Amino acid sequence: MPGVTEPLRPNVTIPQSTSRRKPAPTGDEEATGNLRLGDCANEQALSPAEVMLMLEQLERQPGNTHDPTNDIYYKTREYCKHFARFKDNNSITQVNGISTELTSRGLGIVEFERAQLATLCCDTAEEARTLVPSLEGKIGDEELQAALDDISKLRDFTA
DSSP, rough: OOTTOOOOOOOOOOHHHHHHHHOOHHHHHHEESSSSEEGTTTOOOHHHHHHHHHHHHHHEEEEEEOOTTOOOHHHHHHHHHHHOOOOOOOHHHHHHHHHHHHHHTTTTOHHHHHHHHHHHSSHHHHHHHHHHHHTTTTSHHHHHHHHHHHHHTOOOOOO
């Protein structure tokens, strides 16, 4: 429009970022048909329900020095409460037993896959193989379906 001038903007300088730079991906971390987890390949993986159980035990521990108002602790606890498919200690322990049994039988199922099965609560073996493609060739459909059925029986559908 004629006669309209753009407002002057003050010369603003943006402060330098104080956060750490994210390291460049190494290219060896991928959860597809050929599971590549890099440095985390042999680490223990936990479902949100297992993390929630650990946090609750930490809170009840006598003489613990954690700060329940710590932002990271609080956000982790709330995330796990929201996304955990299993709420009571007995169910969490039973699901952990079912899924851990799959890793201990020498089928080639690793901790990451065990935690994914416990987290995702798939209804069918086909769904589990679609969501965790690295299971292909490690366990038969009937065996996987039996484990999924056992896990589903323990699932808590309450809000």
